[in-house]
Amino acid sequence: MFSSRPKPETMTAPAAGASAPSLAPAAPPQEVRLSLYRRMLEMRGFEKRAYDLFLQGLVKGTSHLGLGQEAVAAAFGEAMRPDDYTFATYRGHNHTLARGVPMVPVMAELMGRETGLMAGKGGSMHLTSVEHGMMGSYAIIGAHLTIANGAAWSAKVRGTDQVAVCFFGDGTTNIGAFHEALNLAAVWKLPVVFVCENNLWMEYTPIGSVTAVRQPAAGRAGAYNLPPVLVDGNDADAMYAIATSSIARARAGEGPALIEALTYRHGGHSRADPAKYRPEDEVRQWLERDPLPRYRFRLAADGVAAEALDRIEAEAQATVDEATAQAQASAEPPVGLVEKDVFADGGATWRR
Amino acid sequence: MAEMTYRDAVAAAIAQEMERDPSVVFLGEDVAAAGGVFKATVGLLDKFGPERVVDTPIAEQAILGAAMGAAMTGLRPIAEIMFSDFLAVCWDLVANEIAKTRYMTNGQVSLPLVIRTGNGGGVRFGAQHSQSVENWAMMIPGIKVVAPSTPRDVIGLLAAAVRDPDPVLFFEQKSLYATKGEVEEGEIVDELGRATVVREGRDVTIVALAAMVPRAQAAAELLAAEGIDAAVIDLRSLVPLDVTTIANSVVATGHLVTVEENPRLCGWGAEVASIVAEECIFDLDGPIVRVTTPHVPLPAAEALEDAAMPSPERIVAGVRHSLA
Known part of the structure; x- marks a missing residue:
């Protein structure tokens, strides 16, 4: 199995305008592709709106946008079963929307409103919706890979065939928990799919300058007896293909997968970061590889009418506008929530 | 009434809870085949099998992460951290993840799990295997903190911890493992928070x-x-x-x-x-x-x-x- 895959060292980041890497899969059915396009548009619209709301002072604190990285989350959202588990990071808005979590509570959570997904108690970095299988967004690098293992282990012990999918950035591959999690997943043969979104930058630092191997995830796969998998993370079809096959393998009891999806962050690391440190050429080349216009072009080339694509775009924008209005109309959370739900009895009482 | 060591009470308590509830699982370093470095979990593997009594690598973050992910999806894990000093290498899981998740998610996530650990001195192990860290745990909102002094209380309090809907840090004092005490027959379950x-x-x-x-x-x-x-x-x-x-x-x-x-x-x-x-x-x-x-x-x-x-x-x- 190992030798049948290309070695990561032989693969490079696809240049602007290049076609998808060699694992070119069959295109997904058209209804899947239209759904992928809609999901990506909604994510794009949501993230752009979140940014605007920062500038208006309606979203406080910090936030980490997934602009440019939509294809990864959208493809897995499309490929996962409703009872599968998602574990995401602080850059988790896309992955939350990808599980079908309605946009209004997500927007309201960013705005610190009562109707927020967690009534304002979590904020942008901790989006969670258990009823949608969105098991949390984790804001400290590394831990959630080990937690995703736990959900996968639980599925195995309980005899269900649920799969856990865990998203993280390239920076995560250098922390100890990554290695603890990959080793345990492999040894216990857990139904878990690890998805590294390699956007080339660990916060403000080029990932290559702090990583011993060229491909931060794929280059480590062999250490855990896993095949190295490198995918064009800006190609929704390629992502859908690898999502479908890796989830199917995990569900069939064949163990974990480690996928490295090459993608790019259109903005900075977080709200406070204008990302001036990135070479202009690099930014320009990756903006040319923006997964959305690229996908529209492909769908149109494959015969989808421009009117149909325009309609999806308009509907996605309307969803974002409506969510913004509803979230903005929501009240601030009651201060009584401060001492709620520390413990299972609903309160914060630590003495008797 | 029967006399039992504090050490044997640990295994008795875990067995009592695993027999009662099939969702209780137990994981840690050397806990299954070896029966624990303090021999406090001898016999559990034979009794409950390798699916529910699981040896792990030396990877404390992986252990507590596995316990947390399992607890949030329907199991009731008991995780062992061999020495409480080692909590420092997985404190992110304890203090940032396990303790805060119910609160941050507005009550969506329950984490019914127990972290058992060998705590305290008196056994000449030196500064990195003898600390009493119960006060570290006490400072973190969202976890319960328990420390029994007798074999009988090991059973009663560990059973209560396993049945509790909140995460519990359960400190077993290493110098007490060899001590003996009277333990009544039959199921023992206490209530947490009663001195x-x-x-x-x-x-x-x-x-x-x-x-x-x-x-x-x-x-x-x-x-x-x-x-x-x-x-x-x-x-x-x-x-x-x-x-x-x-x-x-x-x-x-x-x-x-x-x-x-x-x-x-x-x-x-x-x-x-x-x-x-x-x-x-x-x-x-x-x-x-x-x-x-x-x-x-x-x-x-x-x-x-x-x-x-x-x-x-x-x-x-x-x-x-x-x-x-």
């Missing part, structure tokens, strides 16, 4: 935890010989904290002495002293005295470790100071 008055007394209230309980009892015997009648309270749990039992005793005796194995600063006794000072000041007839390990890492040599940890003699001196 026990292990000795009634009129003159002073001594509050202790885990291995400090027998030392406080020994001090009370010494004090009785000089005509001082000391009450001894076994706190059993720091969160929830049984303030009622402490306050009732202090109101009656007018004197409070805490006996803490943790180093001095921010030890659990500081919180107890603060509560009593705030709520019972007019019932006090002398200073609140804290007897603790000094604010030092624990040394290895027998003579040094014994000098560092609270002894019955130091507890007696503390009581005399409060009564003076």
